[in-house]
Amino acid sequence: MLECRKILMEFHMVHTFKKACVAAYPSTLHHDIVWFWPNTDPQYKDIILKKQPPFIPELEDPSYTRTMGNRDIAYGYDVLVENLMDPAHVPYAHYGIMRTQTPKVKVDREGGRPVALSVKKLDINGFDGDQEWGISKFIAPCIFYAYTKPLENQGNGAASSAGTRKPSAQRKMALIFICIPVSPGNSRLIWVFPRNFGVWIDKVVPRWIFHVGQNLILDSDLYLLHVEERKIMDAGPANWQKACFVPTKSDALVVGFRRWLNKYAGGEVDWKGKYSGALPPTPPREQLMDRYWSHVVNCRSCNAAHKGLNALEVVLQVASLAFVGIVAATKQSVMSLAARNTMIAMAVVCFAGSKLLAHFIYKNFHYQDYNHAFR
Incomplete structure (x- = not known):
């Protein structure tokens, strides 16, 4: 705790006031x-001198892009982590939004297919996972980190004598x-998707353009996961498997995370008495999936775009x-009929443009629903 030994507005004050103290957390x-x-x-x-935050090499490598984003999520930390670990839900929960590998034999509209995942070396520090396209790590308690096995760039680099590409071509x-974790039923997600190719794109395309699509992905299964969390809470965090059916290899990382959470964290976040653990009531759908207060106000790029587009809407009006x-x-004698018609046409175009822009702003910066059946 930091002790307040003197209040600046009182020259003769020498006593310590506990009510004026604030908590000081080690930070870096x-x-x-x-x-x-x-x-x-x-x-x-x-x-901080003894235990540093996890080191992720891609975030310190200048050859990689590292554009970040963040969003406040209306479901808990545990549901957030396991959802991000689960690739099998993508063709279904994000149908029509995210591109997925098309199976050789398509058995349903969404194109789901078997995904082989495995968990290795699970301990208090997390676990490693293996999957088709790369390697993943859960760095306890809050980081899920997956990276690809090197992809050969067929357009650059010369083959070495061993038949492999130079590292620069990978x-x-x-x-x-x-x-x-923020509170029961609430969490915050920070995401980064570094890559060492197409770096110029991030320098040309505004960050908010990427965030529009990324927020749509988060929204498309937000309500489902909000309800799932309540189902798990009804069964009890330690009995989560009674609320969820996870029989396949594609569920390996989810099962691994729940095993870690039960074994090393008691099955749930320890709020140290600050919260009872009870979930808050479900708000209206528009509030649950609101983008403005959960992302836009905290994102410099999206906030600037929101203000700029709103200003453009006013200009058009x-x-x-x-x-x-x-x-x-x-x-009429001063202005020709052609000029008059042009003015009227411009007025209609500006008015229609302002209405379309208002719809675009609301849909991308405030609220956009997702209906799987209509995709």
């Missing part, structure tokens, strides 16, 4: 993210998710009124 800046140790006990004062990418006003105020 790592990978452009502020990390803190959630304990104010003096014994952890220098914990295309690599990673998926990094940092899942932060003013221009529409101005064109109408000019036509109404100008005598």
